[in-house]
Amino acid sequence: MAKKKNEAPLTGITVSKEEDFSAWYTELITKAELADIRYNIKGFVVYREWATITIKKMYAKYEELLEKNGHLPLIMPSLIPESNFLLESEHVEGFAPEVFWVTEAGSSGKLNEKLALRPTSETALYKMYALWIRSYKDLPFKRYLSCQVWRYEGKMTRPFFRGREFHWIEAHDVFSTMEGAEEQVKEDMEVTYKMIQDEFGIPIIFFERPQWDKFSGAQKTFAADALMGSGKVLQLPSTHLLGQNFAKPFNVKFVDKDGEEKYGYQTCYGPAISRIYGAMIAHLGDGKGLILPFDIAPVQIVIIPILFKNKEQIVLEKANEIFDELKEKFIVKIDDSDKSMGSKFYYWELKGVPIRIEVGPKDVEKNQVVVVKRHDGQKFFVEENDLKEFIENIATNYTKEIKEKSVVDFESQIEVAYEKDAAIEAINNGKIVCCGFCSIDRASEHWAEVVENDMGGLVRCKRVDEEKNEFATCLICGKPAGCTVYIAKSY
RNA sequence: GGGAGGGUGGUCUAGCUUGGUAUGAUUCCUGGUUUGGGACCAGGUGGCCGGGGGUUCAAAUCCCCCCUCUCCCA
Numbered sequence: 001m002a003k004k005k006n007e008a009p010l011t012g013i014t015v016s017k018e019e020d021f022s023a024w025y026t027e028l029i030t031k032a033e034l035a036d037i038r039y040n041i042k043g044f045v046v047y048r049e050w051a052t053i054t055i056k057k058m059y060a061k062y063e064e065l066l067e068k069n070g071h072l073p074l075i076m077p078s079l080i081p082e083s084n085f086l087l088e089s090e091h092v093e094g095f096a097p098e099v100f101w102v103t104e105a106g107s108s109g110k111l112n113e114k115l116a117l118r119p120t121s122e123t124a125l126y127k128m129y130a131l132w133i134r135s136y137k138d139l140p141f142k143r144y145l146s147c148q149v150w151r152y153e154g155k156m157t158r159p160f161f162r163g164r165e166f167h168w169i170e171a172h173d174v175f176s177t178m179e180g181a182e183e184q185v186k187e188d189m190e191v192t193y194k195m196i197q198d199e200f201g202i203p204i205i206f207f208e209r210p211q212w213d214k215f216s217g218a219q220k221t222f223a224a225d226a227l228m229g230s231g232k233v234l235q236l237p238s239t240h241l242l243g244q245n246f247a248k249p250f251n252v253k254f255v256d257k258d259g260e261e262k263y264g265y266q267t268c269y270g271p272a273i274s275r276i277y278g279a280m281i282a283h284l285g286d287g288k289g290l291i292l293p294f295d296i297a298p299v300q301i302v303i304i305p306i307l308f309k310n311k312e313q314i315v316l317e318k319a320n321e322i323f324d325e326l327k328e329k330f331i332v333k334i335d336d337s338d339k340s341m342g343s344k345f346y347y348w349e350l351k352g353v354p355i356r357i358e359v360g361p362k363d364v365e366k367n368q369v370v371v372v373k374r375h376d377g378q379k380f381f382v383e384e385n386d387l388k389e390f391i392e393n394i395a396t397n398y399t400k401e402i403k404e405k406s407v408v409d410f411e412s413q414i415e416v417a418y419e420k421d422a423a424i425e426a427i428n429n430g431k432i433v434c435c436g437f438c439s440i441d442r443a444s445e446h447w448a449e450v451v452e453n454d455m456g457g458l459v460r461c462k463r464v465d466e467e468k469n470e471f472a473t474c475l476i477c478g479k480p481a482g483c484t485v486y487i488a489k490s491y
Numbered sequence: 492g493g494g495a496g497g498g499u500g501g502u503c504u505a506g507c508u509u510g511g512u513a514u515g516a517u518u519c520c521u522g523g524u525u526u527g528g529g530a531c532c533a534g535g536u537g538g539c540c541g542g543g544g545g546u547u548c549a550a551a552u553c554c555c556c557c558c559u560c561u562c563c564c565a
Contacts, residue, residue: 023561038560041558154492306527307526308527339526339530341527342527343529360527362527
């Protein structure tokens with residue numbers, strides 16, 4: 001960050017999001033008091049009150065929908081014995097480099113068996129699943145946990161986006177057939193659209209990841225990429241078809257109708273709420289600070305009394321009246337601190353409170369108030385008698401409005417490329433490239449490395465919502481194309 | 492994984508080259524005057540100068556190690 005010298009710190013944001021995203025994001029985090037990065041372990045940050053309230057609400061929404069879809073909650077230990085962890089070899093290989101290990105305890109010193117701080121909970125849960133699942137009548141078996149996980153990230157960390165500890169939900173489901181598992185993957189994707197796009201206002205597209213980029217131990221991985229504008233994408237939730245890859249080593253078996261013992265078919269789904277929060281504030285925020293969806297804002301309405309000498313009393317009385325009228329349905333706050341009016345405006349805009357109500361002496365005289373919407377700055381003079389209905393109306397539409405504004409026209413960001421040079425140019429122009437590619441099997445991994453090195457983009461791979469294959473040859477190796485893929489820069 | 496730059500009251504910082512009482516602003520607290528888009532006056536609180544070691548009569552400053560943050564590139 002380019003530090004400003006000798007400048008009194010204002011509460012507001014001083015750099016534009018478009019000109020310097022990193023500096024903007026850092027200022028937002030600090031000044032809106034979302035995270036405190038002064039906790040002295042690399043990659044670990046403190047989530048402050050304002051962020052925590054919203055994150056808890058996001059969890060609640062997600063959990064409600066998962067439970068509606070038949071999931072039950074669990075709380076699992078955060079330590080996993082090494083012997084569990086080693087059972088599925090591909091999984092171990094993928095996660096081993098990132099695991100925090102607990103090797104010592106108390107004054108007695110070294111532990112007999114080292115314990116992993118869970119980087120994800122498959123190897124903790126499936127041991128238990130093997131004990132709990134007995135019959136086809138137990139299936140489908142759908143459980144989820146809301147927890148934190150630890151991964152020793154080598155990449156640059158950034159609050160909420162990427163840390164060595166993050167907060168997520170993981171759902172782990174078992175089915176008697178492969179078809180059941182495949183249906184679950186589709187349900188996971190629907191849930192993702194509903195939450196991320198409709199509730200949190202972030203536009204996404206699902207891709208089937210290539211074999212070399214899938215979840216370690218999965219048969220297939222489907223991952224949502226958030227479209228962050230300017231062609232860059234950010235991976236958000238992914239859902240994984242595990243098939244019987246884990247069921248066999250963990251012995252997740254059931255007795256079927258025909259009396260035979262069979263292995264279950266599994267899926268897992270992992271929305272990282274902390275990262276979704278980061279993506280949300282980054283995507284929706286503006287030069288004034290946060291913009292939040294209505295339901296998950298820590299404060300939904302702030303009432304600001306404008307206090308003139310000798311008229312404080314009538315204004316405060318009116319403000320309290322309005323507060324009482326709205327507090328049943330909404331989270332309302334009166335800011336009657338002795339700061340000046342203007343600095344209160346800036347402060348609550350920074351905090352992303354969706355609705356501001358101003359009450360001044362003039363308003364009291366006219367039996368009206370001033371209502372301002374945070375996300376578009378629209379200002380209304382509202383008759384006192386109409387206020388409740390007016391606010392309810394804003395509340396209903398607020399999130400829809402910010403979603404519509406934030407939906408990126410995906411098609412306009414795509415550029416079809418038949419030549420590598422054209423593709424490189426398109427990537428450099430901030431486009432997502434659509435092109436032919438040899439295949440998504442491991443054999444093609446080195447061609448993806450070529451893409452990364454020569455083009456600066458990553459193969460996000462096959463789009464889930466289309467099945468086209470219109471390219472004759474692979475853009476990179478020139479052999480017949482096996483599929484149509486998308487290539488984009490990534491955060 | 493590679494590179495660059497930082498860490499001094501809560502925050503932003505001056506001082507470091509050339510070692511010698513820690514600089515200013517802001518926040519916060521007290522009192523007063525104010526208030527339709529970042530108010531003002533007066534007084535006050537607040538520092539193991541990121542941590543450890545070394546050199547020195549003397550270290551924020553010089554040397555070594557560590558921690559941590561930010562940014563850029565793969």
